[in-house]
Amino acid sequence: DTTVKQNPRYKLARVGKPVNLICSQTMNHDTMYWYQKKPNQAPKLLLFYYDKILNREADTFEKFQSSRPNNSFCSLYIGSAGLEYSAMYLCASRRDWGDAEQFFGPGTRLTVL
Amino acid sequence: GEQVEQRPPHLSVREGDSAVITCTYTDPNSYYFFWYKQEPGASLQLLMKVFSSTEINEGQGFTVLLNKKDKRLSLNLTAAHPGDSAAYFCAVSAGGSNYKLTFGKGTLLTVTP
Numbered sequence: 001d002t003t004v005k006q007n008p009r010y011k012l013a014r015v016g017k018p019v020n021l022i023c024s025q026t027m028n029h030d031t032m033y034w035y036q037k038k039p040n041q042a043p044k045l046l047l048f049y050y051d052k053i054l055n056r057e058a059d060t061f062e063k064f065q066s067s068r069p070n071n072s073f074c075s076l077y078i079g080s081a082g083l084e085y086s087a088m089y090l091c092a093s094r095r096d097w098g099d100a101e102q103f104f105g106p107g108t109r110l111t112v113l
Numbered sequence: 114g115e116q117v118e119q120r121p122p123h124l125s126v127r128e129g130d131s132a133v134i135t136c137t138y139t140d141p142n143s144y145y146f147f148w149y150k151q152e153p154g155a156s157l158q159l160l161m162k163v164f165s166s167t168e169i170n171e172g173q174g175f176t177v178l179l180n181k182k183d184k185r186l187s188l189n190l191t192a193a194h195p196g197d198s199a200a201y202f203c204a205v206s207a208g209g210s211n212y213k214l215t216f217g218k219g220t221l222l223t224v225t226p
Contacts, residue, residue, distance in 0.1 A: 031211055042216035050211050090156060100145035100206035103223040
């Protein structure tokens, strides 16, 4: 099973409120990634976990948090949503012993009002 | 860091015509190359992955060409049909740094009957 799951699929949030998105995979992949995808833009890597080590991209360092309580689950947390956070959020995972292929989940469409 | 330029941003062809999308990248150490398809409202679906040097890979109805000398990757849909209408993204990785992917901005392909 090469399935990456994301919940919820759609999320409506108010400006200033927190948002928590969930991703899971049962492939025992060591690395899990979070991307932000806006219309007509390339998917933008926000952060990734290699095992228990979190790596956040420099330009999004302060905007997103994440946790990985176990190998299967990874969350993306926005402490105070702004209008600019409206986007599709894609979770992906990669096996450590393979190539660079990442397996993507269906995405969570976040709308901030 | 790696930069990936993808052209054209929009492409409209008639059913049965060919459609060519091209990406150029900057990092000569790039080793892994991917094409993803994204249908409206859906996540990224892997079409093809290519490695190594100059390589031609054929899939169902499409051909991928990698030219490492020119740092160019292309996707050729040989006889497009309306079901091919989607956004297409190339992605490049040099391995290392947990195999981060750098995506092109995408090409929105429309195939009309």
